[in-house]
Amino acid sequence: MAKAPPSDELSVMHPFSTYVGSIERLVGTVVSSGLDGRSVEATPVLNGGPAEALRDTVDLVTRKSTGAFFSGSDLSEELVSRFTEPIDENSRILDPACGSGDLLLACSRRLPIASSLTATLEAWGQQLYGLDLYPEFIRATRARLVLAAALRGRWNASSGLADSESWFPGIRVGDGLAIPKECARATHVVLNPPFNLIQTPQGVEWSSGQVSAAAAFVDHVLAACEDGTNLVAILPDVLRSGTRYARWRGHISGQATVRRVSVWGIFDTWADVDVFLLEASIGSGSFESSMATWSGPNETEARDTLSSIAKVSVGSLVPHRHRNRGQWHPYLHALGLARWGRVNVADLPKKRFNGTVFPPPFVAVRRTSRPGDSGRAIGTVISGDRSVAVENHLLVVRPKDSSVDTCQQILDQLRSNATDAWLDRRIRCRHLTVGALEDIPWRDD
Ligand SMILES: C[S@@+](CC[C@H](N)C(=O)[O-])C[C@H]1O[C@@H](n2cnc3c(N)ncnc32)[C@H](O)[C@@H]1O
Structure with a gap:
């Protein structure tokens, strides 16, 4: 069953909203008065600023139980560079657990800009889709994307642009384990899902009891999106190497062509968990060849x-x-x-x-x-x-x-x-x- 997104007041991420408000104000100023002298403020907002603000305002227990750890810009760039099909003006990109938008920002860097900020935001709004349970994160994602577009073009002041909430209709509060139809028509999916344990969703055959939400997210993306969709994901290493997830690996290998699995190491200094990067495309999974991919190229060398x-x-x-x-x-x-x-x-x-x-x-x-x-x-x-x-x-x-x-x-x-x-x-x-x-x-x- 789809998870009910929390209302703004009840959201455990509410303490983060003061920071989000500061990004929205900065965006308003940049859009209405131009970038003049504001790049010093804008740079951290597009890099590790939201992750730092989240650590400062929301305690670790809450961050762990909600799986809220944002990808830094290096890891986001690396992940997005792994798409075999390049991102262009015809792509539709989905992040089903978008947080404050780091992965979507990395994708937006590959999108063309139009002749004005308005036209650019309109075009990007048709191409970028994201879901998250927390409204504060959705506001942060939209505001950061507007800022990124504003910086790309270095346009003059754009009068008549409403606040960032009216842009990006496809980026909204929602459950990534119940991807709606319009999001599911993606050509590219970027994913760094929550890693916390959840109850195995109904209908899942490869697990029972408690399971990593990350495993459930990948399974759901494969079920919800169309054949041929490209997927790149940051996932906890236990899915790649743990005996517990052997059935999950078998299931994924049957549903997708697993192109490459690469060990990355520790996610970051604050989330002490090892991750790997998955590159796959949905459909036409060849179970045999895909299974060899999970364990890395050197394993088969020894007799x-x-x-x-x-x-x-x-x-x-x-x-x-x-x-x-x-x-x-x-x-x-x-x-x-x-x-x-x-x-x-x-x-x-x-x-x-x-x-x-x-x-x-x-x-x-x-x-x-x-x-x-x-x-x-x-x-x-x-x-x-x-x-x-x-x-x-x-x-x-x-x-x-x-x-x-x-x-x-x-x-x-x-x-x-x-x-x-x-x-x-x-x-x-x-x-x-x-x-x-x-x-x-x-x-x-
Ligand atoms: C590990 S963070 C990654 C965020 C972002 N993709 C990134 O790479 O920076 C996972 C995100 O999933 C969100 N989340 C947790 N459960 C979710 C669900 N059922 N549906 C959508 N988002 C969810 C959390 O709020 C958090 O922002």
Whole structure:
């Protein structure tokens, strides 16, 4: 069901409206009296000004729960440069979660200008479409676009131009998960959706329960827009690399031609989340070739992967659910475990446990892992003759030949720079997954 946009008074973004008012006043002055001496004020408004004002006026908890993080101008430019079909005077461009319009601004830089500001705004108004739940953001988007047009032409004062609200009828308050028909006829879609968790929308088959809003947005864009529409999107890395989103990737690959997936890194200094850029066109998805694209070009180079010589599992003892029942077992947990070392089970503390236990030898790998760190998959060889209860912050890599030598080889390969670099490409989330470890290229040397 479409989300009801909040009324102006109730909007949690209301504190941001003072800043929006200041942009609207600046636009009014520039339009009626010309740019003279005002470029110093105009430049930050078209760059990081709104993002900074949002951080100053709206608390982090609200920004996170609404997914309100604006793309800087560098990232916006980069994203829009990824369209394979260039933007021109015939394009219709949609941002279904437009915030204060950074992505639409980057698109507008590729639109031609007409002989007057009025004619330019009229033309752009037929080409640019945007939705957001918050009226303050919609006002900011429209005002910034008018300012951008005013600066492009450096026209003289334009009398008779009403305030920015009357321009851009296609940019308005609305739910990006219920894209209206006139917006859906886009040739280009730019997307940096909210990343917060939402209830899986009705009718979605690739997920249930809580799901990233970003995954739902991409799915909805593919369903709502026409075949042939070009899509570029900034998305959280978990959609690219997380086991949880394998079905989503399969679904998207069936609905679109996924042209390129590129790891970008941290979104920005204030939103500590890794993102990737997706380039796709709706329709004619070739599932097989699209699936290869998600994981990056280098993955298929190795003939074997770690899964060909070892089985990877997650430790099964969850401390807060542990009931202290069953047989006594050596107990392995991540805290204080010797990095890259060897531990004999005889030296471990013991716990009662009636869940799955793991016979040595195996390599215990810490699940917590930060992209860019040296040592993404820090391991310890566990040897001995008693099965071990393993805490769930560890992954267990058991060689199929049950040999300690193979465990040592696994440890050496996990420790290599090549594995760090491979994992940095494969998984940007802070938790290693079974799938990511299983796919590590295995060099039998
Ligand atoms: C990550 S921000 C990106 C904004 C803009 N596209 C950019 O790149 O700067 C996501 C935006 O989605 C908006 N949003 C959240 N839920 C939405 C929904 N259901 N429909 C439309 N917009 C939504 C938020 O208010 C926020 O402005």
